[in-house]
Structure formats: C-alpha cells, structure tokens
Amino acid sequence: MAAAKPRHPEHHDETSPLEWALAAASALLVLGVIGFLLYEAAAEPPTPPAVTVDVVGVRPSGNGYVVEFEAHNEGGETAARLTVEGTLVAGAEEVEASEATLDYVPAGGRRGGGLFFTRDPRAYRLDLRPTGYARP
Amino acid sequence: MSASSPSAGRGSPREFLVGLARAFGGAILFSLPLLMTMEMWWLGFYMDRHRLALLMAVMVPVVVVLDRVAGFKPTSTWAADVADGLVAYGVAFAAAAVVLPLLGVIGPGMPASEVVGKLSLQAVAGAFGAVLASSQLGGGGDEEEGVAEAAEERLGGYAAEVFLMMAGALFLAFNVAPTEEVVLIAYLMTPWHALALAAVSLALMDAFVYASAFRGGHARPEGTPAWSVFLRFTVVGYAVALAVSAYVLWTFGRFEDGTFSAHVTMTVVLGFPAAVGAAAARLIL
Numbered sequence: 385m386a387a388a389k390p391r392h393p394e395h396h397d398e399t400s401p402l403e404w405a406l407a408a409a410s411a412l413l414v415l416g417v418i419g420f421l422l423y424e425a426a427a428e429p430p431t432p433p434a435v436t437v438d439v440v441g442v443r444p445s446g447n448g449y450v451v452e453f454e455a456h457n458e459g460g461e462t463a464a465r466l467t468v469e470g471t472l473v474a475g476a477e478e479v480e481a482s483e484a485t486l487d488y489v490p491a492g493g494r495r496g497g498g499l500f501f502t503r504d505p506r507a508y509r510l511d512l513r514p515t516g517y518a519r520p
Numbered sequence: 521m522s523a524s525s526p527s528a529g530r531g532s533p534r535e536f537l538v539g540l541a542r543a544f545g546g547a548i549l550f551s552l553p554l555l556m557t558m559e560m561w562w563l564g565f566y567m568d569r570h571r572l573a574l575l576m577a578v579m580v581p582v583v584v585v586l587d588r589v590a591g592f593k594p595t596s597t598w599a600a601d602v603a604d605g606l607v608a609y610g611v612a613f614a615a616a617a618v619v620l621p622l623l624g625v626i627g628p629g630m631p632a633s634e635v636v637g638k639l640s641l642q643a644v645a646g647a648f649g650a651v652l653a654s655s656q657l658g659g660g661g662d663e664e665e666g667v668a669e670a671a672e673e674r675l676g677g678y679a680a681e682v683f684l685m686m687a688g689a690l691f692l693a694f695n696v697a698p699t700e701e702v703v704l705i706a707y708l709m710t711p712w713h714a715l716a717l718a719a720v721s722l723a724l725m726d727a728f729v730y731a732s733a734f735r736g737g738h739a740r741p742e743g744t745p746a747w748s749v750f751l752r753f754t755v756v757g758y759a760v761a762l763a764v765s766a767y768v769l770w771t772f773g774r775f776e777d778g779t780f781s782a783h784v785t786m787t788v789v790l791g792f793p794a795a796v797g798a799a800a801a802r803l804i805l
Contacts, residue, residue: 407603410610425569462566490565492631
C-alpha cells in the first residue's frame with residue numbers, strides 16, 4: 385500500500401521525512417519529560433524546605449532604607465508563604481525588626497524581596513532569617 | 521497538522537511549515553488563558569510528579585486520536601495520525617517555551633524541575649490547540665465534509681462522539697481546575713446547589729445535543745426516541761464530564777484533604793464547565 389501510487393492526489397497523506405523527524409523529536413521530548421518527572425518522583429523522599437537568606441544590597445528608600453534579599457531554598461519541597469524576618473541589632477539589643485512574606489520559593493529555586501527599615505541597617509548588625517512557611 | 525489544500529501536495533516542505541505555523545498559533549490561542557494564570561505556574565513546580573508524568577502520558581493517545589477524529593483527511597492512516605499528534609504535542613511545548621520566558625515566568629537560574637513542570641502543564645492545553653488549529657483554522661479546500669462525519673467514517677460514529685465529548689470536557693476542566701475558585705465555590709454551595717447545578721449541566725448538555733442535531737452532522741436517525749438520545753449522549757456525556765473532572769481534580773491534588781462530600785461537590789462544580797466543553801466539542805467540531 386505504501387508503494388502504490390495514490391489514485392487521488394488530494395487524498396495522498398504521505399507523511400514527509402521532515403514531519404517524521406519532528407514527530408520523533410517530539411516523542412523524545414515527551415518521553416524525556418515523563419522520564420525526568422518520574423526520576424524526580426523516584427528520588428529520595430523530598431526533604432523539607434531548607435532556606436538561606438542572603439543580603440543582596442542595602443539602599444535608601446522612601447523615608448528609610450530597604451534591605452534587598454534573596455531566599456534560596458535548597459530543600460526538596462516548595463516553601464509557600466515563606467516569612468523572612470530581619471532585625472537590626474546593636475550590642476545585645478534589638479533596635480528594629482521587619483518582616484516580609486514570599487508567595488512561593490520552589491525547591492531549588494530563588495525568590496527575592498525587600499525589608500524596610502527606618503534606621504540605616506549599615507550602622508547595625510543585620511540578621512536575616514526565614515521564620516516559617518506553609519506547605520503548598 | 522492535518523488540513524492540506526488538495527493541490528499543494530501534503531508532503532511538500534512548504535505545506536508542512538505552514539501547518540507547523542498554524543499549529544503554533546493554535547497552541548498559543550488555546551493555552552493563552554493558562555499561560556497567564558499564576559496557579560498554573562505554581563502547580564508546575566509543586567504538583568505531584570507522578571501525576572504530572574501520568575498526565576503527560578495520557579495526553580499522547582488523546583492528541584493522536586483527536587488528530588484522527590478532528591482531522592480533515594478521510595484516508596489518513598494511523599501512522600500519519602501518530603506523527604501529526606506527536607508533532608502537535610512538540611509544537612505545544614515549543615509555544616510554551618517561547619511565551620513563558622517572554623512573560624518572565626521562566627528565567628535563568630530556575631531549577632530544571634520548575635521549568636519542566638511549567639512547560640509540561642502548558643503543553644497540555646496547547647496540544648489541543650495545535651491539533652485543532654489545522655482542522656479549524658486551516659482552509660479546508662474543497663473537503664467540505666464536517667469533522668463529525670469524517671470522524672464517524674474513521675472511528676465508528678458513537679466511539680468518536682464519546683471521544684470528542686471526553687476531549688472537550690478535558691480541555692475545559694483543565695482550564696478551570698487550576699484556580700482556587702473551584703474549591704471555594706464547592707464550599708459556598710449547599711447540597712441543594714450541587715443538585716441544581718448537576719440538573720442544569722444535564723439540561724444544558726441536552727440542549728447542545730439538540731442544537732447539534734440541526735446541523736446535519738449529528739442528525740438523529742429517523743424514529744430514534746428522545747429518551748434514547750438522552751441516555752446515549754446526554755447522560756453518557758455528563759458521566760464522561762464528571763469522570764474527567766474527578767481525574768483533573770485528583771491530578772491537581774484537590775482531593776488531598778477535605779471530606780468525601782466536598783470532593784463530590786467539587787467534581788460537580790468542575791463538571792459544569794466540563795459538560796459544556798463536552799457538548800460544545802460535538803457541536804463545534
């Protein structure tokens with residue numbers, strides 16, 4: 385049947401080599417995605433979010449200052465509604481505290497945010513730490 | 521990937537590229553609402569990986585059969601449909617891979633898991649568009665024959681009809697399910713609301729079935745009693761819509777908590793758009 389010349393040219397639906405090549409590439413892509421997802425699923429049970437918060441920069445903002453930070457989740461689970469608390473410390477005394485909430489920090493992902501302070505954070509010791517999250 | 525103008529020769533590279541462009545446009549058209557839905561991005565990285573992998577696998581036969589049922593090539597072989605369906609799926613991935621970075625939803629520094637998850641979810645919606653683009657947006661040439669008739673020749677009338685209802689339900693349920701509203705609406709509703717919604721869904725489907733009967737393609741054979749049509753199309757269609765809704769809700773992890781009755785209500789809520797999708801698929805295609 386494949387060798388027979390089509391009687392009606394309008395009905396010959398020979399699939400071109402180009403299309404077969406793309407079909408094969410697509411099949412590989414779909415299989416690759418499924419394989420990757422299964423590999424992820426089969427990997428050891430996801431570890432809870434492990435979030436580190438790094439200061440990206442401090443600059444004046446409005447009537448005060450903003451500390452831009454980036455939260456990096458090195459755990460295996462996504463952290464939803466991650467709260468980040470920043471405190472300015474002088475000696476043993478906490479001078480000022482601010483808090484920000486990030487919607488989502490995916491496993492292995494980074495999300496940025498900012499904390500506002502009225503005092504210049506550069507004049508104090510700045511502590512940043514994640515305080516909590518919800519499971520998505 | 522199916523429509524071809526008879527004279528141009530389907531095998532020609534130009535024809536194929538035009539088909540690809542059409543499929544690309546269709547993929548974007550059909551996935552646009554979801555490309556811009558933030559719950560879809562989030563689900564892309566946090567939804568269960570087994571279920572996402574299963575959804576990806578389920579879509580392969582769906583696009584292939586959809587190409588067979590909704591394509592305009594009466595003599596098409598299954599092999600050609602497999603090629604067409606797979607290419608459409610690949611094009612849907614490509615469309616998502618172009619649009620999501622453009623919107624800043626995918627960017628450098630994101631883990632592979634997040635990128636793959638976001639793209640695969642969008643590819644599901646896009647694949648419907650990519651397959652249908654060729655049959656709906658393409659010039660049908662002189663092959664004026666409707667999809668439904670062509671489908672009946674190729675797949676057996678009733679099986680094709682039920683498949684079309686399933687595909688329509690899947691597409692609409694998939695579009696609505698990612699948002700939080702489905703869960704919220706289920707909580708707002710009393711059991712009476714749910715019953716009323718189920719009744720309205722059924723009535724709406726029946727209306728669609730009758731509407732489609734006027735278009736020739738789905739004309740009821742002479743002497744078929746109304747209750748038979750109601751049972752074979754409306755009731756079966758609604759059951760398919762509910763099953764598809766439950767599957768989509770389960771896929772998105774909506775059944776993880778809450779009571780069984782809440783899950784049933786959610787299924788009825790999502791069954792409403794799914795029923796409309798199921799009925800419309802028979803009417804439109």
